[in-house]
Amino acid sequence: MKTTIAQVSKHEGEKVTIGAWLANKRSSGKIAFLQLRDGSGFMQAVVAKSDVSEEVFQTAKNMSQETSMYITGTIVEDTRSPLGYEMHVTDLEVIHEAVDYPITPKEHGTEFLMDHRxxxxxxxxxxxxxxxxxxxxxxxxxxxxxxxxxxxxxxxxxxxxxxxxxxxxxxxxxxxxxxxxxxxxxxxxxxxxxxxxxxxxxxxxxxxxxxxxxxxxxxxxxxxxxxxxxxxxxxxxxxxxxxxxxxxxxxxxxxxxxxxxxxxxxxxxxxxxxxxxxxxxxxxxxxxxxxxxxxxxxxxxxxxxxxxxxxxxxxxxxxxxxxxxxxxxxxxxxxxxxxxxxxxxxxxxxxxxxxxxxxxxxxxxxxxxxxxxxxxxxxxxxxxxxxxxxxxxxxxxxxxxxxxxxxxxxxxxxxxxxxxxxxxxxxxxx
Known part of the structure; x- marks a missing residue:
């Protein structure tokens, strides 16, 4: 079932697919945390090595900022998240890999940001x-x-x-x-x-x-x-x-x-x-x-x-x-x-x-x-x-x-x- 981040509250416990971009990520050993955005909102997707194929896990770990994808997983409640939910990933498919995205999580000057509005x-x-x-x-x-x-x-x-x-x-x-x-x-x-x-x-x-x-x-x-x-x-x-x-x-x-x-x-x-x-x-x-x-x-x-x-x-x-x-x-x-x-x-x-x-x-x-x-x-x-x-x-x-x-x-x-x-x-x- 395809849905959006804004609608995940209606799909708790269900497996869904979301078209999204990678806003940021961090990984720790056997788990990768992907910060997703899809236009309707932002949410975290958790990729555990034990839940996905080796290929999917390596893709998640190495994915670059603003890469687009279809990501599939189960929606679970997460009280620590502002959204209240996160996705436990079972599969993902890269649509387009972004390379050298210019706006990184570091600080940028106003003129640079305006040039890249x-x-x-x-x-x-x-x-x-x-x-x-x-x-x-x-x-x-x-x-x-x-x-x-x-x-x-x-x-x-x-x-x-x-x-x-x-x-x-x-x-x-x-x-x-x-x-x-x-x-x-x-x-x-x-x-x-x-x-x-x-x-x-x-x-x-x-x-x-x-x-x-x-x-x-x-x-x-x-x-x-x-x-x-x-x-x-x-x-x-x-x-x-x-x-x-x-x-x-x-x-x-x-x-x-x-x-x-x-x-x-x-x-x-x-x-x-x-x-x-x-x-x-x-x-x-x-x-x-x-x-x-x-x-x-x-x-x-x-x-x-x-x-x-x-x-x-x-x-x-x-x-x-x-x-x-x-x-x-x-x-x-x-x-x-x-x-x-x-x-x-x-x-x-x-x-x-x-x-x-x-x-x-x-x-x-x-x-x-x-x-x-x-x-x-x-x-x-x-x-x-x-x-x-x-x-x-x-x-x-x-x-x-x-x-x-x-x-x-x-x-x-x-x-x-x-x-x-x-x-x-x-x-x-x-």
Missing amino acids: HLWLRSKKQHAVMKVRNEIIRATYEFFNDNGFVKIDPPILTGSSAEGTTELFHTKYFDEDAYLSQSGQLYLEAAAMALGKVFSFGPTFRAEKSKTRRHLIEFWMMEPEMAFVEHDESLEIQENYVSHLVQSVLKNCKLELDVLGRDTSKLEKVKAPFPRVTYEEAIALLKEKGFTDIDWGDDFGAPHETAIAEHFDMPVFITHWPKDIKAFYMKPDPNREEVVLCADLIAPEGYGEIIGGSQRIDDLDLMKQRYEEHGLTGPAYKWYLELCQYGSVPHSGFGLGLERTVAWLSGVEHVRETIPFPRLLNRLYP
């Missing part, structure tokens, strides 16, 4: 990070499907910027100018006017020359947009969504979090509601903590976000930012025209902003004014203006950066480990 993904830690990423994606679809959202796929090639910035990748679209999307938000707003509550999950691109541990050139975003939803209700949806992600990872990625050495006690207390502070209150808090150079109208950097998150030791919303440092489409606070109804959600433990969101402008005259202020005069923005012209309603939305969220929940330091093939300022290979 196509192979580094096979390691136990990287496997665990990708499984956490997968669980966040699965839980995202679960949350939005259960809450009545419709999945929408906005275009990746666009004729304009979603936020009026210049950090765009330009290309030619036949005889027109086009850009790689930095957000699907504007298109999702149009979809929300048709379908009520929508969300997208896809790649976004920022031509930002940043080298920090929080930035990628190509990254993935979850972007919901909701008709008839105002600012405070949107914040409740955001905190319930993030709480759902955290609890899902804790429930379904126990082995992976253990491999990563993640302190899960810090994640276990992440439950809605989250604390909220206004931008003004955040400024005052930062000044109390010694950031005397921060003033009204300044954006926050990584040290500022970290200090605020550490104060609360929980994800925290920073709301009501100055209008002049936020995007043109954000709705002003009716009581204070100089600030907008928006919020950034800052993750604890120094992982920074994971969500940016706002209530959107729904007034045609105000949107026309914003167009003038931001110089949005081209025909590429005409369709977006029409959303305010034909049956506009209060509506809100937000975007969650997948890789920063993966970094936070898995506890890895740099977002380059949270995406299969990272695109960084100086890296387009492999």
Whole structure:
């Protein structure tokens, strides 16, 4: 019977065959311990000389790292194993013998590992990070499907910027100018006017020359947009969504979090509601903590976000930012025209902003004014203006950066480990 490592708990006491690669091995006299991986997980296989032919035993002892095989044996309980089971081998068949595999159990530098990212993904830690990423994606679809959202796929090639910035990748679209999307938000707003509550999950691109541990050139975003939803209700949806992600990872990625050495006690207390502070209150808090150079109208950097998150030791919303440092489409606070109804959600433990969101402008005259202020005069923005012209309603939305969220929940330091093939300022290979 062929099975996978993830399914061996269903086959205790049975003889099964698994297609696997050799991650590592050690041998001692008449026994060889093979550390196997098959994509679904990792487990130990024990090859005793007395249980197999001499040829099989010698093959097991001499097998090189990353050699592929079909391995057959009986599944037995092993309480010392994180998996809880191991295989007692009766036979194995080499499919392909790997020679001089470059990533060995010794330490390697980051650049070497990044140059071999196509192979580094096979390691136990990287496997665990990708499984956490997968669980966040699965839980995202679960949350939005259960809450009545419709999945929408906005275009990746666009004729304009979603936020009026210049950090765009330009290309030619036949005889027109086009850009790689930095957000699907504007298109999702149009979809929300048709379908009520929508969300997208896809790649976004920022031509930002940043080298920090929080930035990628190509990254993935979850972007919901909701008709008839105002600012405070949107914040409740955001905190319930993030709480759902955290609890899902804790429930379904126990082995992976253990491999990563993640302190899960810090994640276990992440439950809605989250604390909220206004931008003004955040400024005052930062000044109390010694950031005397921060003033009204300044954006926050990584040290500022970290200090605020550490104060609360929980994800925290920073709301009501100055209008002049936020995007043109954000709705002003009716009581204070100089600030907008928006919020950034800052993750604890120094992982920074994971969500940016706002209530959107729904007034045609105000949107026309914003167009003038931001110089949005081209025909590429005409369709977006029409959303305010034909049956506009209060509506809100937000975007969650997948890789920063993966970094936070898995506890890895740099977002380059949270995406299969990272695109960084100086890296387009492999």
